Structures are given as structure tokens and as C-alpha cells.
Amino acid sequence: MITAGIDMGSRTVKVVFLEELKVEGAPQLKWGVKGKHMMFPDELDMDVAADKALADGLKEAGISREQVTRIVSTGAGRKQVRFADADVTEVSAGARGAVFMCPSAQTVVDVGAEEGRGVKANAEGRVVDFAGNEKCAAGAGAFAESMARALQLSLKEFGEASLRSDKSIPMNAQCTVFAESEVVSLIHSATPKEDIAKSVLDAVASRVCAMVRRVGIEGDVILIGGMVNNPGFVSSLKTSLGIDHINLPDMPEYVSALGAALIAADGRA
């Protein structure tokens, strides 16, 4: 059996295909990833983007549409996936996928392009407690991306630059727009780019940390979402949370899509 999860994020569309495994002598290995695909949609119609992402994903994975028995959608645009059999929130999908990737994790930190959230999950990947921020974009990846642009750095350079700074410059503005003004002021006062980058990532981490503290830290912590690829943010988050280790999964952007595919396999949604 093959199931699919499709994560209609605010920036990208991710698809994961999950295949039932029958490994002799290893009954615990029930599911394996058959294929994955990420797409940056170039049109506003999310349903068209979903169709294209699924078609491209199927082609890449070398499977046909008929082989996929069940599809579950998640993410901000989950309701617009016409071909999905069911949809689940990104909170449930993220928790299910994260616990599958790291079974010892109970605290899931999900930082995507437009939203960040803290989730507490049980051993089965079921949500116990969650908190997001419905209003503020400053605790999410798009804010870091916008600040990187202001500093004329790529996201990779931005993350690496922050690691070279040992200064702590507080960013007082809570709002993305005002925070950008603060960054511009720092640029004009000839503050090194490294220090500004660290200040921005510390600010994002501090906002994410507030949501995580709201649900409380239990068990291992796992970070999912695109910001896993930013080593500066990972370092800032560790400091904010006051912990030495954060689990960073392979294919972090796909964890919610993986969770949706697992929920499709469970037949739950």
C-alpha cells in the first residue's frame, strides 16, 4: 500500500509518498518513504499547484496515481486540495511526523515560512498541548529571510554569519515591520553584519521560545520546518530554550507532509 501526504505551506508545496514495508525479521519497520517532492508554486491557485506537485512527485517517485490508496492534505492551504481524501491541521501532521522521525521527542518546535509553533506530543505522535502565534510573523522564517535580504546576504550566508558573532544586541520591536527599521538603524550605525544576523535570529528564537514555554518542555526536543537548515537559528534556539541538544531530522521541510501520509496510513482522518 502507498499513501501520500501533501503539505500546502505558505511558501512551498511538499509531497511525501509512504510505502508499507514487509521486512522479514523487522516487523517494527512498517512504513518507508517511497518518494518526496517540493515545489515553489508559481501561480495563486493553490488547487492547481497541488495538482502539479502531486503529478511531479508521482513522476519522480516512479509510481502511478492508481497505486496511491489514500491522500491526506495539511498546511495553510489544506482545504484547497481537491483530490485529498481528508485534511488535518499542520499541528497534528507535524507532531505525527516528528515523533515518527524521532520517537524519543515529546516537544516539537515547528518553524516554517509564515508560522512558528510549539507542540507537546505523546509517544504515538498525538498532540497533547499546542500553542502558536496567530498574529506575529516575527517568530517565523519569512522574517529571517526578509532581514537577510536587507543585509544583502543569502539565507545560508545569513545563518553562517550569525555563528561568527558572540555579541547579544536585543531587538526590541515585536513587529516585523518595526524590527526591519531597527535592522536598518543598525546597518547605518555600522554594526557588523554578523552581529545584526545574530540579533535577528536571537529575536526569532525568543519569540518561538515563548510559544514552546507555553506548552512546556518534556522529553527530547525536535525542530522541524525550513528553519532547521539555518545553523544560526538552531544555535539561538538552543540558547533561548536553555538546552544543549535539539534533534534535527533529515528532510525537515517534509516532516508535516510525512505526518499527513502517516495519518493517511493510519486511516484516522
Add this chain to the structure above:
Amino acid sequence: MIANYGYKDGAGEFYISIDTDKCLACDADRACLTACPKGMFEIITDDYDDEVAAVKQQFRRSLAYDCTACKPAGGYASLPCSSACTPGAIKHSW
């Protein structure tokens, strides 16, 4: 599950927490739906197929303003939503 709806901004943390496990056997007859003067609550089917209370999407970004009238300064001794929810599922963070 404890669902925290709301946000943190420069003015503080504004979350309404709903312990959805307590919604499953609601003995208050879903009183939250009518207790809130602004009708901010709704019953949804969550991802685990349970019928639980939630804060409507359109209010989640403006709780600090929408709930002001029910705070002590508005003349209420206790919050109508929390008082009506006898199982004690609804709490405000501020």
C-alpha cells in the same frame, strides 16, 4: 489536548486555553457557545474526530480587544466563558 488560541505581542500574552479532553463529556451543555457575548466559541470536529470547543478563527488575532469588555474593568466579577464552562476547560492567560 490543551489548545492555546491567541498570540503574544508587545502588549503581552493573550491566549485562551481550552482543555479539549474536558469538552468530550461536556456537562455544561455547550454553555460556552452562548455565554460569550461576542459568540467567539464554536464546536469543531478536531483531527482526532472529537467534537470540541474552539475559538473562531476571526477572533484569534484580536483577543486582547474582544475580551476586554468581560474583564473586571468591564463590570464582570468573573469571565462569563470560564464561569459557564463548569468542567473548567476554558482559561485566559491574562
